[in-house]
Amino acid sequence: MEIKKIGIIGAAGGMGESYSKAFSRAGFTVYAFDKKRPEVLKLAGKNVVAAASARQVFENCDYVIYSTPIAITPKIIEETISYAKAGCIVGGFTSIKKFEVAALRKAPSKARIVTAHPLHAPGEIRGQQVAVIKVRANDAEVKAVEDCFKAIGANTFVVTAGKHDKTMANTQVITHFTLLTMALAWKIRGRKPPGNKRFLSSVDGVKNDMALRLLTQNPDVYAGIAMLNQDGIGQIREYNHVLNEIIEAQQKNDFEKIFGLWEEAKEYAARNGFKKANARVKKIFGARGWITNTTNSHISLLAMAITWKRLGIKPGRLGALQSPPYKLRWLLVNKVLNSNTRKFARNAVELEEAKRIDLAFAAAARTWAYVIESGDLNNYTMMWEQIRHYFGDKQLNGAKNRIDSLVKKLIAADKKRV
Numbered sequence: 001m002e003i004k005k006i007g008i009i010g011a012a013g014g015m016g017e018s019y020s021k022a023f024s025r026a027g028f029t030v031y032a033f034d035k036k037r038p039e040v041l042k043l044a045g046k047n048v049v050a051a052a053s054a055r056q057v058f059e060n061c062d063y064v065i066y067s068t069p070i071a072i073t074p075k076i077i078e079e080t081i082s083y084a085k086a087g088c089i090v091g092g093f094t095s096i097k098k099f100e101v102a103a104l105r106k107a108p109s110k111a112r113i114v115t116a117h118p119l120h121a122p123g124e125i126r127g128q129q130v131a132v133i134k135v136r137a138n139d140a141e142v143k144a145v146e147d148c149f150k151a152i153g154a155n156t157f158v159v160t161a162g163k164h165d166k167t168m169a170n171t172q173v174i175t176h177f178t179l180l181t182m183a184l185a186w187k188i189r190g191r192k193p194p195g196n197k198r199f200l201s202s203v204d205g206v207k208n209d210m211a212l213r214l215l216t217q218n219p220d221v222y223a224g225i226a227m228l229n230q231d232g233i234g235q236i237r238e239y240n241h242v243l244n245e246i247i248e249a250q251q252k253n254d255f256e257k258i259f260g261l262w263e264e265a266k267e268y269a270a271r272n273g274f275k276k277a278n279a280r281v282k283k284i285f286g287a288r289g290w291i292t293n294t295t296n297s298h299i300s301l302l303a304m305a306i307t308w309k310r311l312g313i314k315p316g317r318l319g320a321l322q323s324p325p326y327k328l329r330w331l332l333v334n335k336v337l338n339s340n341t342r343k344f345a346r347n348a349v350e351l352e353e354a355k356r357i358d359l360a361f362a363a364a365a366r367t368w369a370y371v372i373e374s375g376d377l378n379n380y381t382m383m384w385e386q387i388r389h390y391f392g393d394k395q396l397n398g399a400k401n402r403i404d405s406l407v408k409k410l411i412a413a414d415k416k417r418v
Contacts, residue, residue, distance in 0.1 A: 001144040003089070007031040007057035007064040009080065012039035014122030014218060015093055016067035022125050022152040024048045031057045058083035063145065065116070066092040066100075070224025071377055077103035084111035089141055091115035091133075095168050095221070096228050097161040101135055112137040114145045117164065118154070119326070121217055123404065126153030127411035133161050165229060170313045172225055173232030174239055175329055177368060178300045179211040180222075184364035184383070185357070187390045204296060206406065207332055212391060212399035219384035223377045233373065238311055240369050243303040246348075247362045250299075253349045258302075262341035265305035269337050297348035299358050301336050328406060 006023050010016040011032035017039075024030045024047035033051040034040045044050040051057045057064055064084070068076050073094050081104065084090050089112045092100045097115060104113045113135035120128040130149045134142045146156045159167070186192060193208040214222070226232060249257035308314070336344075347354045371379050388396065 001140045003028070003062045003144050003148050005029045005031065005061045005063075006148065007033065007051070007061035009033050009054055009057060009064065009066050009076065010068035011043060012036040013067055013069075015118060016065075017043065018122045018125060019065070019067065019093075019118075019152075020048060023148070026151045028148070028151075031060050033057050054080040055083045058085060058088060061088065063089045063148065064091075066090075066094075068092075068094075069218075069220040070094045070096055070099075070228060071220065074099045074103040078106060081107045081111075084108055086110035087112065089114050089137065089145060091135075091145070093118060095172065095225050097133055097164050099228065101133070101161050104135060107136075112141050114142055115161075116145065116149070117168075124408070128154050130154045130156050131164055132156050132158045133164055134158060135161065166231055168225070169229045169231035169235060171326055173229060173235050174304055174307060175326065176214065176222055176225065177236055177239065177365070177372075178304060179214050180384075180387070181361060181364045181368055182208065182211040182300065183215060183387050183391070184367060185360040187387055188360045188364055189357070192391065192395065203332055203335055206328070206403070209399040209402050210329060212396050213403045215384065215388045215391065216396045216400045219381045220377070222384070223380040226372045226380065227375055227377065235307065235311060235313075236369050236372060239303055239307045240365055242306045242310070243299070243362055243365055246299050246303060247358065250297075250348050250355060250358060255345055255349045258348050259342055259345035261306055262302060262337075262345055264309065265302055266337045266341060268309040269305060269334070295347060295351055295354055296344070297351075297354045297358055298336050298344050299348060300361060301333050302344070304333065305337065327410060328403070 006028050008016050008020050008023075008030060011020045011030075012034035016032070016034065020030050020032045020043055024045075028047065030048045031051045032040050032043050032048055033054055033056070037050075040050045049060075051060075058080070066073055066077055073092055077092070077100070081090065084107045086108070087110065090104060090107055091113065092104065092115050094100045095117055097117070100115060101113075104115065107113060114137045115133045115135060117131040117133070118125070118128065119131060132142060132146055132149070142158065146158075149156050193204075193212075226236075246258060246261065249261075348358065368383070371383055
């Protein structure tokens with residue numbers, strides 16, 4: 001089977017626009033549809049048809065993708081899936097497949113279902129990972145979908161919907177949670193990382209840029225990831241439990257307790273797929289100094305590693321972590337776990353400045369957890385926008401550009417290793 005015409009419903013969104021352009025450049029005819037008609041008209045041109053309706057998309061395409069916000073994707077599918085014709089392949093781009101797949105199964109029986117999840121933010125696609133999920137299709141139809149993504153330079157792997165959602169919880173939820181918590185903690189303290197000597201070292205600088213880069217993305221996407229994946233909510237609860245344990249030991253000046261947790265985290269990571277990354281870190285990030293700032297206790301990373309252990313998550317073995325943005329995060333975690341953890345433990349109990357920072361981080365984590373457990377998508381978006389406004393577009397876009405540059409270096413380095 002060969003796919004020649006691809007429809008994208010939600011083409012005006014960041015991911016929809018990125019894939020509309022990429023598929024059209026690769027020679028596919030793309031039927032782009034979105035309720036934001038003026039934005040879709042801007043995409044129209046060589047190989048891109050600005051469709052007037054979802055019906056028009058289905059009438060003309062071999063493969064139709066829903067690139068719409070997680071929370072409303074099932075409703076959009078239910079409103080339009082009856083248009084799917086026999087032999088047409090339908091799927092979506094959401095990062096939680098449980099609800100999407102349930103809606104897709106309502107497609108006419110002769111329509112085929114192969115869904116996907118790009119493991120990256122909107123923008124550059126070449127070298128990125130795309131998960132492909134077979135729902136109601138044969139192997140040839142699955143291969144046809146994979147071939148579409150490979151034609152635009154993406155790498156694919158096939159996984160079941162259930163395993164996908166579990167892996168995404170293990171990969172995304174705590175990662176996003178810690179980065180957003182860092183950003184909120186800065187806002188609580190009235191500080192901004194650039195210009196502060198504390199953040200000049202590379203580990204700190206990249207970690208902080210990743211937090212700010214996240215805020216340049218669409219909050220609706222991340223609200224859905226955080227609130228709709230039940231595995232993820234349980235992980236956030238456990239993370240806060242571990243964080244409270246660390247803070248309690250910190251307030252009691254219990255060095256042995258915190259150092260013991262660091263050693264526990266290091267040992268667990270070493271047994272479960274983490275390899276020393278010092279040489280790779282230097283190759284990707286350059287010859288800058290990599291000793292983290294002497295006043296940073298890194299309890300955000302410590303809590304993450306202990307949470308992995310207690311939940312049985314083996315981060316180094318997650319296939320989804322081959323996606324460059326997440327791999328960057330894990331390289332940083334690994335670097336810290338293989339650094340002087342005794343020093344980090346002493347910072348946590350001996351330095352008053354570190355204690356103030358860590359208390360603000362713990363308060364921010366409780367705040368984000370409350371918002372997420374409330375299930376109110378509007379509250380999540382409002383919090384996100386308040387933090388984004390605090391930093392401003394100039395600072396956020398600068399961080400995004402720096403991380404995007406590192407992602408390109410990581411992709412290039414991975415190609416050389418193949």
